[in-house]
Amino acid sequence: MKLKTTNIENRTAARATVLVIGSGGREHALVWKLKQSPSVKEIYCAPGNAGIAELATLVSIKADDVEGLFQFAAKNRIDLTIVGPEVPLVKGIVDRFEKDGMKIFGPSKRAAELEGSKAFAKQFMKKYHIPTADFEIFTKSQSAEAEEFIRRHSFPLVVKADGLAAGKGVVVCQTQTEALNILGEFFGKNIFGDAGSTVVIEEFMQGEEASVFVLTDGTDYQLLQPAQDHKQILDDDRGKNTGGMGAYAPAPVVTKTVMKRVEEEIVRPVLHGMREEGRTYKGCLYVGLMIASGIPRVVEFNCRFGDPEAQAVLPLIDGDLFEIFSACAVGSFGSIKVKHHDASAVCIVVASRGYPDEYEKGKIIHGLESVRAEDGIVVFHAATKKENKSFVTSGGRVLGVTAIGYRNDLEGTINSAYSAVKRITFDGAYYRSDIGKKGLRHLH
Numbered sequence: 331m332k333l334k335t336t337n338i339e340n341r342t343a344a345r346a347t348v349l350v351i352g353s354g355g356r357e358h359a360l361v362w363k364l365k366q367s368p369s370v371k372e373i374y375c376a377p378g379n380a381g382i383a384e385l386a387t388l389v390s391i392k393a394d395d396v397e398g399l400f401q402f403a404a405k406n407r408i409d410l411t412i413v414g415p416e417v418p419l420v421k422g423i424v425d426r427f428e429k430d431g432m433k434i435f436g437p438s439k440r441a442a443e444l445e446g447s448k449a450f451a452k453q454f455m456k457k458y459h460i461p462t463a464d465f466e467i468f469t470k471s472q473s474a475e476a477e478e479f480i481r482r483h484s485f486p487l488v489v490k491a492d493g494l495a496a497g498k499g500v501v502v503c504q505t506q507t508e509a510l511n512i513l514g515e516f517f518g519k520n521i522f523g524d525a526g527s528t529v530v531i532e533e534f535m536q537g538e539e540a541s542v543f544v545l546t547d548g549t550d551y552q553l554l555q556p557a558q559d560h561k562q563i564l565d566d567d568r569g570k571n572t573g574g575m576g577a578y579a580p581a582p583v584v585t586k587t588v589m590k591r592v593e594e595e596i597v598r599p600v601l602h603g604m605r606e607e608g609r610t611y612k613g614c615l616y617v618g619l620m621i622a623s624g625i626p627r628v629v630e631f632n633c634r635f636g637d638p639e640a641q642a643v644l645p646l647i648d649g650d651l652f653e654i655f656s657a658c659a660v661g662s663f664g665s666i667k668v669k670h671h672d673a674s675a676v677c678i679v680v681a682s683r684g685y686p687d688e689y690e691k692g693k694i695i696h697g698l699e700s701v702r703a704e705d706g707i708v709v710f711h712a713a714t715k716k717e718n719k720s721f722v723t724s725g726g727r728v729l730g731v732t733a734i735g736y737r738n739d740l741e742g743t744i745n746s747a748y749s750a751v752k753r754i755t756f757d758g759a760y761y762r763s764d765i766g767k768k769g770l771r772h773l774h
Contacts, residue, residue: 346652349403350375350386351393351423352414355679355712355730356637359644360412360651361386362708367652376402380721381711396423403432410435410656413613419633420446420494424613435655436613441604442633444611448530449492451631458603460596461627463488463620465532470517479531480509486534491516493525497573500630502534537622538768539629540581541639542592544601544617545654547663548610551601553593555646555670556584557639558768563686565764572686573727576765578676578740579642582772583621592617592626600631612658641710641730642675674740676747677732678765679712683758685726690758695721695728697754706734707750723756740769 346369350360358381364370365385375382376389376399391398394417403411411427413419413436422439436442443450455462468476480487489512491499499522503509509531516526539561543554558581563569584592596617604611616632616639635643647654648669657663682689695714698721701707710732713725731751735743744766751761 346370346409347372347407348374348652349389349399349406349408349411350378350414351399351411351418353377353379353382353393354414354637355710355727356635356640357414358382358710358712359641359730359732360414360635362710363644363647363651364412367650369650369652374402374406374408379711379724380714380716381709383716394418394421396421396426399423400426400430400432403427404430409433410652410659412436412655414634416442416445416494416632416634433656433659435659437611437615437633438609440609441611443609444600444604444615444631445633446494447492448490448630449528452530452532454603454607455628458599460599460603461625462629463532463535463627465530467492468529468531470527473513473517476513476517476529476531477510480506480513485509488532488534489513489516490530490532491522491526492528492530493522495522495525497571498522499525500571535620535622535627535629537620537627538583540584540619540621540626541577541636542584542589542597542617542619543635543639543643544597544615545658545663545668546601546611546613546615547658547661548601548605548612549661550664551597552663552668553589553597554643554668555580556589557581557636557643558583559636559639560762560765563681563762565762570686572681574636574638574679575681575762576676576678576730577636577639577642578674578744578766578769579639579646580674580737582740582769584619585624588621588624588626591624592619596626596628612661637712638677638679638727638730641677641732645675645708645732645734646670646673671734672737673734674737674743675732675734676740676743676766677710677730678747678751678761679727680729680731680751680754680759680761681727682723682725683760685760689726691722691724692717693723693756693758695723695754695756700753701731701750705750706746708732708734709750709754728756728759729754740766740773744770
């Protein structure tokens, strides 16, 4: 299926200059979608990667350098800044920009605490009766009480570091010994520093995971197509947790009935509660769900697009991403209707051998020229550099190979994605072979 994109023929009339912050596959997908906007004249990306450099001007400012990014945006008269990763949001980049009247897409520092503090998020959900796992919160000074809590509960249990831990602060513990050891790692060895000085210990929720993204200006909101990520490194959800090994959308486990419950029981109470708390939420809210017997409960909130889910969800939006994000940023989202292509998307992450542990870098990537948008394939770069005119690997998750296909043919879209993945290789390339398999079970 040929990739459907917004008409870009009118770019001579474009006026807007956009800054995208971040350097991964999510940011490549954002830049790719913005490039199709007739409203956009020029795109900068800080710091970006080699794939993004094909579409935007790279800026050598780190994603968490809030003041440096603000100074660049002010000097270059950026019309809209879009924040990809969570760290600058939790550090308050939106507050810094808005203080001087700069337009930016994302939540404020206080609103981003929904991701920045798991303890805050759990207490917030309890206060506003949002369905989630039962939990208790312990600080380092309460380690004895935490150990006693672990000893008297059945397993599995989930131990979570309160703060940001690069996706590694959540551990599902199958035994009491494992849970006590993890608690010792967090409290005794300080493996996550301040991020692990408070922990959330909660029941393990059975079911199937899914992700729903909410775009909002704080009052009006719209839901994007539901997605499903694949966190474990190995097929059939085995092995270590990763940042995500692939995703697809729409995820059929999120039926219309489930989506209605998500909206009524989660999204509306969250946005209402955040306003009540003086933390009005603007931007993209990621709702991580566990669904069992058609009942959704919240696993976690993120204050930005997920990665790799963004690489499957963003291509399905039928519209001008600049206009959509601008409306969220300035409070006029009620005047916009977000439409979606009648399509499905499957993203397969190609990682370096050894990821999520030690892995080698600098491997030459072959076969990128063999895939084309005309065939319904786009390759989003997550960790690449350019050396001697060749793309080389520069991280653990290297590429996100995304196929777009007909909505009622998820199996065909999966096959297209894997056909493309097999034509792209580098020394030590690894990918899961079962992305989207759960979705097919719901359709058969």
